[in-house]
Amino acid sequence: MISKETLEAFFRENFPNSDFTIESLGDKAATLRQPVSDNHLRPGGTVSGPVLMAMADAAIYTAILGSLGLVAMAVTTNLNINFMRKPQANRAVIAECRLLKLGRSLAVGEVFLYSEGDDEPVAHASGTYSIPPMEE
Amino acid sequence: MISKETLEAFFRENFPNSDFTIESLGDKAATLRQPVSDNHLRPGGTVSGPVLMAMADAAIYTAILGSLGLVAMAVTTNLNINFMRKPQANRAVIAECRLLKLGRSLAVGEVFLYSEGDDEPVAHASGTYSIPPMEE
Amino acid sequence: MISKETLEAFFRENFPNSDFTIESLGDKAATLRQPVSDNHLRPGGTVSGPVLMAMADAAIYTAILGSLGLVAMAVTTNLNINFMRKPQANRAVIAECRLLKLGRSLAVGEVFLYSEGDDEPVAHASGTYSIPPMEE
Amino acid sequence: MISKETLEAFFRENFPNSDFTIESLGDKAATLRQPVSDNHLRPGGTVSGPVLMAMADAAIYTAILGSLGLVAMAVTTNLNINFMRKPQANRAVIAECRLLKLGRSLAVGEVFLYSEGDDEPVAHASGTYSIPPMEE
Numbered sequence: 123m124i125s126k127e128t129l130e131a132f133f134r135e136n137f138p139n140s141d142f143t144i145e146s147l148g149d150k151a152a153t154l155r156q157p158v159s160d161n162h163l164r165p166g167g168t169v170s171g172p173v174l175m176a177m178a179d180a181a182i183y184t185a186i187l188g189s190l191g192l193v194a195m196a197v198t199t200n201l202n203i204n205f206m207r208k209p210q211a212n213r214a215v216i217a218e219c220r221l222l223k224l225g226r227s228l229a230v231g232e233v234f235l236y237s238e239g240d241d242e243p244v245a246h247a248s249g250t251y252s253i254p255p256m257e258e
Numbered sequence: 259m260i261s262k263e264t265l266e267a268f269f270r271e272n273f274p275n276s277d278f279t280i281e282s283l284g285d286k287a288a289t290l291r292q293p294v295s296d297n298h299l300r301p302g303g304t305v306s307g308p309v310l311m312a313m314a315d316a317a318i319y320t321a322i323l324g325s326l327g328l329v330a331m332a333v334t335t336n337l338n339i340n341f342m343r344k345p346q347a348n349r350a351v352i353a354e355c356r357l358l359k360l361g362r363s364l365a366v367g368e369v370f371l372y373s374e375g376d377d378e379p380v381a382h383a384s385g386t387y388s389i390p391p392m393e394e
Numbered sequence: 395m396i397s398k399e400t401l402e403a404f405f406r407e408n409f410p411n412s413d414f415t416i417e418s419l420g421d422k423a424a425t426l427r428q429p430v431s432d433n434h435l436r437p438g439g440t441v442s443g444p445v446l447m448a449m450a451d452a453a454i455y456t457a458i459l460g461s462l463g464l465v466a467m468a469v470t471t472n473l474n475i476n477f478m479r480k481p482q483a484n485r486a487v488i489a490e491c492r493l494l495k496l497g498r499s500l501a502v503g504e505v506f507l508y509s510e511g512d513d514e515p516v517a518h519a520s521g522t523y524s525i526p527p528m529e530e
Numbered sequence: 531m532i533s534k535e536t537l538e539a540f541f542r543e544n545f546p547n548s549d550f551t552i553e554s555l556g557d558k559a560a561t562l563r564q565p566v567s568d569n570h571l572r573p574g575g576t577v578s579g580p581v582l583m584a585m586a587d588a589a590i591y592t593a594i595l596g597s598l599g600l601v602a603m604a605v606t607t608n609l610n611i612n613f614m615r616k617p618q619a620n621r622a623v624i625a626e627c628r629l630l631k632l633g634r635s636l637a638v639g640e641v642f643l644y645s646e647g648d649d650e651p652v653a654h655a656s657g658t659y660s661i662p663p664m665e666e
Contacts, residue, residue, distance in 0.1 A: 136301045165272045171334045172312035179307050198307045199500065200472045200522060202338040202610040204638050204656060206631040222654050223614040227499075228471065228524070230612050232640070232654065246630050246640065248612060248656060250472060250522075252500070335636065336608045336658060338474040340502050340520060342495040358518050359478040363635075364607065364660070366476050368504070368518065382494050382504065384476060384520060386608060386658075388636070408573045437544045443587050443606045448580035470579045474610040 123147070124188055132192055133180075142177065142217075144184060150221035152185035155238070157214050169209035169244075174235050178203055178247035181219035182231035186251055189224055196229065196251040203247040210237040215244075227253050259283070260324055268328055269316075278313065278353075280320060286357035288321035291374070293350050305345035305380075310371050314339055314383035317355035318367035322387055325360055332365065332387040339383040346373040351380070363389050395419070396460055404464055405452075414449065414489075416456060422493035424457040427510070429486050441481035441516075446507050450475055450519035453491035454503035458523055461496055468501065468523040475519040482509040487516070499525050531555070532596055540600055541588075550585065550625075552592060558629035560593035563646070565622050577617035577652075582643050586611055586655035589627035590639035594659055597632055604637065604659040611655040618645040623652070635661050 126144045133140050145153040156162075156177050164170040179198055186196050209215060216236045223230040228250060235245040262280045269276045281289040292298075292313050300306040315334055322332050345351060352372045359366040364386060371381040398416040405412045417425040428434075428449050436442040451470055458468050481487060488508045495502040500522060507517040534552040541548050553561040564570075564585050572578040587606055594604050617623060624644045631638040636658060643653040 137306070139297045161275045166331060170273070171315050171337070172308060175311040175315070175337065176308035179311070195302065198341050200338070200340050200474075200612075201307070201311065202336070202472075202474060202656065204336050204608075204630070204658060205334050206638050222612070222651060230614055230654065243630060246638065246656060248610065248654060250612060336476075336610075338520065338608075338610060340472075340494070340522060342500075342502050358476070358515060366478050366518065379494060382502065382520060384474065384518060386476060409578070411569045433547045438603065442545070443609070444580060444584035447583040447587070447609065451579050451583070467574065470613050472610070472612050473579070473583065474608070476608050477606050 124191055129184060129187060140180065142180060145216070147184070147188045150185060150189055150224055152181055152188055152219045154181045154184060154217045155214050156217070158211065163211055167211040169211065169215060171205060174205070174209070174215065174245045175201065175203055175247070177215055177217040177235060178233040179249060181217040181233045182249045182251060185219045185221050185231055186224070186229050189221070190253070196253045199250045199252045201247060201249040203245055205245045207242055207244045209244040210240070213237040213239060229253055260327055265320060265323060276316065278316060281352070283320070283324045286321060286325055286360055288317055288324055288355045290317045290320060290353045291350050292353070294347065299347055303347040305347065305351060307341060310341070310345070310351065310381045311337065311339055313351060313353040313371060314369040315385060317353040317369045318385045318387060321355045321357050321367055322360070322365050325357070326389070332389045335386045335388045337383060337385040339381055341381045343378055343380045345380040346376070349373040349375060365389055396463055401456060401459060412452065414452060417488070419456070419460045422457060422461055422496055424453055424460055424491045426453045426456060426489045427486050428489070430483065435483055439483040441483065441487060443477060446477070446481070446487065446517045447473065447475055447519070449487060449489040449507060450505040451521060453489040453505045454521045454523060457491045457493050457503055458496070458501050461493070462525070468525045471522045471524045473519060473521040475517055477517045479514055479516045481516040482512070485509040485511060501525055532599055537592060537595060548588065550588060553624070555592070555596045558593060558597055558632055560589055560596055560627045562589045562592060562625045563622050564625070566619065571619055575619040577619065577623060579613060582613070582617070582623065582653045583609065583611055583655070585623055585625040585643060586641040587657060589625040589641045590657045590659060593627045593629050593639055594632070594637050597629070598661070604661045607658045607660045609655060609657040611653055613653045615650055615652045617652040618648070621645040621647060637661055
């Protein structure tokens with residue numbers, strides 16, 4: 123299995139704007155941590171929805187690459203997110219992803235998003251990724 | 259009805275990172291244009307999914323505020339997006355939103371996203387917003 | 395292109411419980427009509443959600459088979475539906491599907507659902523279908 | 531808290547077509563069991579998608595009513611489902627729902643669906659329900 127450090131370096135190089143860290147990487151699972159700064163906030167002093175969506179997407183992508191390796195150029199085909207509680211403005215956001223299916227051509231994952239230190243999720247997402255055929 | 263200029267100023271002030279323009283604002287409808295620069299791209303030379311998700315969310319929000327005025331602190335409750343084609347790396351993204359419902363407490367919108375100048379949508383989203391009770 | 399009659403016969407044979415009719419079948423489009431009887435209703439005198447979901451699914455399937463022919467054993471991979479208004483208890487439900495993408499391995503469609511004769515949709519759905527490789 | 535028997539009687543009376551049983555009813559949770567018969571199948575010898583969607587919807591509804599009581603006329607506002615594996619034709623379907631949020635006006639639940647006896651889910655759904663204000 124690929125290491126957290128290798129995957130973080132991959133994200134830094136390919137997504138220069140991303141500044142999350144990979145907290146853990148497991149069997150069909152990944153946890154990301156996104157520090158929250160002023161430009162992640164929206165009126166009302168809360169983390170904006172697109173920040174949560176981007177994290178959900180990245181968490182599923184991380185769990186897939188962590189399982190299949192960097193060769194996989196997987197692409198998101200569907201993402202669905204329910205926003206449930208107002209995230210805290212002064213806390214990092216934690217995204218916990220678990221893959222529900224990792225097939226040859228399709229992966230499905232779900233993600234719980236939390237304000238760091240809270241038990242109740244601020245949002246819940248599910249997403250599907252299309253996995254292109256591996257070259258021999 | 260509120261003007262495009264007023265709404266653009268609202269976004270500039272409240273979402274300093276946003277740099278889209280409002281191309282049109284109609285009855286329960288809005289069209290946004292997002293210039294694409296290097297930090298919107300992902301490996302493979304295409305616009306990243308979170309950029310499209312953020313635009314879909316902003317387009318529905320714009321259509322709601324355009325209809326109800328700036329007083330409405332609407333919040334996204336659900337967003338669902340299907341990614342269908344690879345956006346062009348060197349083209350702006352256009353988001354066309356139409357509200358399917360604008361009730362007292364719930365709004366539902368759909369958004370088609372295009373690479374500027376193309377006829378086939380790169381993605382399609384639908385989203386629901388909760389509208390808090392107006393203060394008298 | 396396949397005829398409405400052939401497709402209706404296919405549904406009667408393969409889905410004995412289905413009793414909708416195909417009102418129209420076009421290029422990447424289909425319209426279904428579902429008569430509403432007592433066992434489609436739920437408390438409050440309205441058509442139940444699952445009846446609308448089943449119609450949305452069938453409408454996308456019909457539009458795909460109408461375009462690709464009966465050989466395609468397409469399967470639903472994702473369905474998302476927003477319920478917006480209370481359907482009328484004494485009216486048929488109309489489902490209008492348009493395919494947004496019909497690729498080699500993935501189809502995406504959207505469906506507007508109406509109480510017959512009404513202009514405002516009762517629900518809006520989008521769905522993705524996986525299309526297996528054709529045998530030569 | 532309301533009993534399984536009371537809730538099952540409620541479903542029998544109000545949804546005469548439903549024939550699932552409530553296997554368990556807990557704190558913001560419910561498990562349903564749907565026997566599978568010929569009219570639940572689709573070509574290819576598998577349980578049809580709409581059967582799974584209907585169960586997902588019923589499982590969330592059951593978990594809400596189990597927590598709030600029968601007075602609550604909650605209505606589904608959004609349902610999203612990912613189909614992941616082919617259900618077995620000769621097995622009952624089990625739907626395990628957990629409410630992720632049970633607020634005053636909005637409930638969000640997720641549902642895992644299984645062929646009875648299997649460990650891998652055949653589908654995963656999430657849904658939102660609008661809860662009308664209680665009358666005093």
